[in-house]
Amino acid sequence: MSGKKTIEEILSSDGKYVSTTVGFSMKPLFHDRRDTIIILPKSGRLKKYDVPLYRVGESYILHRIIKVLPDSYVIRGDNCKDKEFGISDEQIIGVLHSFYRKDKYGEVSSLGYRVYSVLIVAAHPFIWACRRVRSCVSRLLKRK
């Protein structure tokens, strides 16, 4: 029997889960293996802009809620193009409470973070339009 606890078990026994961020999907907020996230157990339904930790198969994902539906959530990573539909409350095991970006501590309840959350979601179409244009220009330049 493995002695390693699951994240669900850690959240249940310790009341929090602390981890180093892995991946690029929440850039520019979190960088791969640089930042620290503090996750608390979920209580009740989540709100738009909350960042849940949820499970898809064997994988754990930390992305942002961009729309709350009656029976599920629409979720997207800040650095991701595509939305994820149909994420249910049952899949969500915790929610981002606070974090360290490098060595600077921040809480999701802070004004600065809340402004960032609104802006990053609102700016998504423009960011991806700019990336697409940049990609097209880059390809055209390579052809010449």
Added chain:
Amino acid sequence: MKIKNGFVLRRVLDEAIVIPSGEASKSFNGMIKLNDTAAFIWEAIAGGKSLPEIAKSLSEEYGISVEKATEDANKMIEKLLTEGFLEK
């Protein structure tokens, strides 16, 4: 002595936790909780203090003798060395 590259102390909801970051997080998957004294010593080491300096600070902070503080700091440092969080 110094803290190995890639291990950081985080204050999380009144607890002190050491977790890996960067390359260290690829090989060390977990975290260790430190009590107040251990966290104090960790931060002193991170700040580049020597053992006598750590013992003096510990003695002043917790109102204990320098001898007792040196003993406690030594124990903690030995433990951190054994666990692989420090290097000489």
